[in-house]
Amino acid sequence: MENLFDYIIMAQEYVNQLCEGKPAWEIILRTAVTTIILVWAKSFLFKNESLLERGKKTVFKLARKVPAVKARIEEEIEKVAVSMTQDLNKAIENTPYLTKLPEEGWSPEQIMEEATKYTKFGSYNWESGCASGTVYNGNKTLTDIMTRVYGMSTWTNPLHPDVFPGVRKMEAEVVRMCCTLFNGDARSCGCMTTGGTESIIMACKAYREYAINVRGIKNPEILVPVSAHAAFDKGAQLLMMRIRHVPLDPVTMKVDMVAMRKMINRNTCMLAGSAPQFPHGVIDPIEEIGALGIECNIPVHVDACLGGFLIPFMDDAGFPLSPFDFRVKGVTSISADTHKYGYAPKGSSVIMYREAKWRHHQFFVTPDWQGGIYATATIGGSRSGGIVAACWAALMYHGIQGYVDYTRMVIETTKKIELGCRGIPGIFIYGKPEVSVVALGSKSFNIYALSDRMTKRGWNLNALQFPSSIHIAVTVLHTQPGVAERFITDIKEIAEELLKNPCKDSGGSAALYGMAQSIPDRSLVGEMAWCYLDAIYSTKQLEAPKVK
Numbered sequence: 001m002e003n004l005f006d007y008i009i010m011a012q013e014y015v016n017q018l019c020e021g022k023p024a025w026e027i028i029l030r031t032a033v034t035t036i037i038l039v040w041a042k043s044f045l046f047k048n049e050s051l052l053e054r055g056k057k058t059v060f061k062l063a064r065k066v067p068a069v070k071a072r073i074e075e076e077i078e079k080v081a082v083s084m085t086q087d088l089n090k091a092i093e094n095t096p097y098l099t100k101l102p103e104e105g106w107s108p109e110q111i112m113e114e115a116t117k118y119t120k121f122g123s124y125n126w127e128s129g130c131a132s133g134t135v136y137n138g139n140k141t142l143t144d145i146m147t148r149v150y151g152m153s154t155w156t157n158p159l160h161p162d163v164f165p166g167v168r169k170m171e172a173e174v175v176r177m178c179c180t181l182f183n184g185d186a187r188s189c190g191c192m193t194t195g196g197t198e199s200i201i202m203a204c205k206a207y208r209e210y211a212i213n214v215r216g217i218k219n220p221e222i223l224v225p226v227s228a229h230a231a232f233d234k235g236a237q238l239l240m241m242r243i244r245h246v247p248l249d250p251v252t253m254k255v256d257m258v259a260m261r262k263m264i265n266r267n268t269c270m271l272a273g274s275a276p277q278f279p280h281g282v283i284d285p286i287e288e289i290g291a292l293g294i295e296c297n298i299p300v301h302v303d304a305c306l307g308g309f310l311i312p313f314m315d316d317a318g319f320p321l322s323p324f325d326f327r328v329k330g331v332t333s334i335s336a337d338t339h340k341y342g343y344a345p346k347g348s349s350v351i352m353y354r355e356a357k358w359r360h361h362q363f364f365v366t367p368d369w370q371g372g373i374y375a376t377a378t379i380g381g382s383r384s385g386g387i388v389a390a391c392w393a394a395l396m397y398h399g400i401q402g403y404v405d406y407t408r409m410v411i412e413t414t415k416k417i418e419l420g421c422r423g424i425p426g427i428f429i430y431g432k433p434e435v436s437v438v439a440l441g442s443k444s445f446n447i448y449a450l451s452d453r454m455t456k457r458g459w460n461l462n463a464l465q466f467p468s469s470i471h472i473a474v475t476v477l478h479t480q481p482g483v484a485e486r487f488i489t490d491i492k493e494i495a496e497e498l499l500k501n502p503c504k505d506s507g508g509s510a511a512l513y514g515m516a517q518s519i520p521d522r523s524l525v526g527e528m529a530w531c532y533l534d535a536i537y538s539t540k541q542l543e544a545p546k547v548k
């Protein structure tokens with residue numbers, strides 16, 4: 001103690017010496033300027049993005065100010081925009097767009113006739129199981145039941161539980177059944193959302209608010225595996241949080257736990273793992289992430305959006321997994337999509353919490369609005385009660401046995417595809433697929449060329465990047481007789497062709513992804529993606545490409 005006192009006296013004397021003979025204004029000015037510089041330096045160094053990333057962006061921004069570069073880039077982007085719009089128009093057989101409301105309403109017959117035409121556009125035959133993921137089940141009885149239940153509740157809105165008490169009951173039951181499924185105890189709770197993305201954003205919000213309001217963290221950050229769904233990045237952007245991506249083990253494709261531990265800092269407000277992750281269908285080491293969360297007192301989110309209605313049934317289906325849910329101590333929240341393997345209509349998902357304290361920080365409340373004390377659980381205000389009801393119907397239609405049976409079929413088909421592909425020369429499988437996704441890569445040829453040729457044969461697979469790969473997410477539609485066999489045969493034949501003639505393809509996704517991955521200026525790739533989104537909302541009738 002005495003020592004400390006001595007130091008303080010010494011410091012005092014030192015400062016006094018520095019200031020000796022200087023006028024008061026100079027001392028004040030120097031202090032003020034130093035403080036301003038320190039505050040600025042701190043905010044410059046500690047932003048949501050690393051210094052290196054920001055440096056790169058500045059360099060590219062400057063380069064694009066050069067007129068020749070700018071013109072060239074604009075020309076290329078325009079080309080991309082035109083070709084994307086043309087592709088989308090081709091898919092609707094270049095039929096004209098409606099751009100104004102009809103002067104008078106259409107008759108029911110006309111609406112049905114036109115709507116039938118619209119919904120029949122497209123060349124992919126998804127019912128026969130050609131698409132990866134996308135449609136998870138085509139069961140006709142289920143479709144009929146969900147449509148009828150939706151019809152009964154078309155006008156309902158869960159925002160008004162007093163007017164629609166039955167829809168409120170259904171929603172509460174869906175959430176409770178899911179909590180039970182994931183081994184939550186009586187304290188567990190959750191909400192229905194419009195999809196996996198919203199469920200994940202809600203968890204990010206809950207942990208951000210908790211970090212700020214309870215833990216006193218000023219700039220919360222989230223820590224997720226590189227393989228985690230882009231919804232985490234979207235959430236981080238919306239919530240203005242820094243997101244840091246933890247590398248994977250290059251062989252297993254599971255998150256590297258040593259790296260995750262090292263990347264934790266005092267701002268970390270959430271750890272995440274996926275069960276399974278989207279790209280390679282691999283389950284992150286949830287028990288280890290949970291233990292790390294407990295050790296560092298950080299909440300852990302398990303993203304089971306994709307696998308949410310497979311993994312709880314895998315034990316019973318004969319494919320046991322290690323614990324991934326609330327049985328794992330550190331796990332504080334789980335997202336599970338009813339609209340994927342829950343076979344409910346799109347627009348439904350569930351976010352669950354171990355305890356109510358997390359969910360409270362997810363809620364939005366504004367006590368002072370002129371329109372009344374306003375409180376909503378999720379992002380939306382008014383919502384579709386029809387989707388809630390149809391989701392409830394889907395859960396009741398299957399029951400545990402229904403889901404176990406479908407899970408067995410899906411996993412067996414996945415294993416068949418995995419096994420079939422393992423023997424094919426020229427390609428390899430990423431990690432050990434544990435649930436319903438098989439990701440393929442190649443050391444001998446461009447894997448996107450394989451995907452393009454699969455497209456020509458009627459398949460619609462997912463392209464992945466960093467590393468270059470493609471995957472198939474197996475659904476109930478792929479369990480139909482002959483589908484898996486056809487998939488394996490097609491992959492095998494194309495791989496043989498490509499082994500003989502490795503670099504003939506250029507065009508399609510091979511060209512696009514090859515180029516996109518090699519462009520160092522990621523903002524340019526981003527602008528091309530804007531073109532895609534613009535094209536989706538385009539009602540332009542583009543004729544043949546402009547020739548100069």
Ligand SMILES: *Cc1c(COP(=O)(O)O)cnc(C)c1O
Nearest residue numbers: 195196197229277278303305306
């Ligand atoms: C599909 C998916 C999501 C997000 O789901 P959306 O319903 O498309 O918003 C999140 N995580 C994983 C692993 C997914 O596969």
